[in-house]
Amino acid sequence: MNIPFKLPMPDALPGANATLEQIRRFAHFNDPTAHFQRCWGDEYKKNAQSLWRQCIQSYKAGSPPGGTSEELLMCLTYDIVISPYLGVPDSNNLPFLRWLLEGIRLKLEDPTEV
Numbered sequence: 001m002n003i004p005f006k007l008p009m010p011d012a013l014p015g016a017n018a019t020l021e022q023i024r025r026f027a028h029f030n031d032p033t034a035h036f037q038r039c040w041g042d043e044y045k046k047n048a049q050s051l052w053r054q055c056i057q058s059y060k061a062g063s064p065p066g067g068t069s070e071e072l073l074m075c076l077t078y079d080i081v082i083s084p085y086l087g088v089p090d091s092n093n094l095p096f097l098r099w100l101l102e103g104i105r106l107k108l109e110d111p112t113e114v
Contacts, residue, residue: 005035010108013101020090023097027077034071036074059096065103072107076100085090 008030013039014022040047051067055075058065065072083093 004071005032007069010105013105020094024080027080031077032070032071033077059081059099065100068103069107072104074098099114
C-alpha cells in the first residue's frame with residue numbers, strides 16, 4: 001500500500017551547520033513515523049531498526065546515504081528518538097544527523113528521486 005507523504009522542500013531543511021536543537025525541531029515538524037507505521041504495519045519496529053542500522057553502516061563506511069528521501073527522514077527521526085537511550089554523546093550524534101540531512105537534501109534536489 002503506497003500512502004503519499006509530503007516531503008519538505010530542500011530549502012526548508014536545516015543548514016549544514018545546524019544545531020542539534022534545529023535538527024530536532026525540523027524532525028518534529030516533518031515526522032514521517034505515522035506514514036511508515038501505516039505502510040509497514042506490524043513490521044514497523046523491525047523495519048525502522050533495520051533502516052537505521054543500514055544508515056549507521058553507510059555513515060561509518062564513509063558512503064553516501066542510501067534509500068529514499070522519505071527513508072532518510074524516517075532514519076533521522078528514529079535516531080533522534082533512540083539516541084538518548086543509547087548513551088551517544090550529542091557531539092558524536094550531530095555529524096551523523098547532519099550527514100542524513102545532506103542526504104535528504106541531495107535526494108530532494110534530484111528530480112529523479114521525487
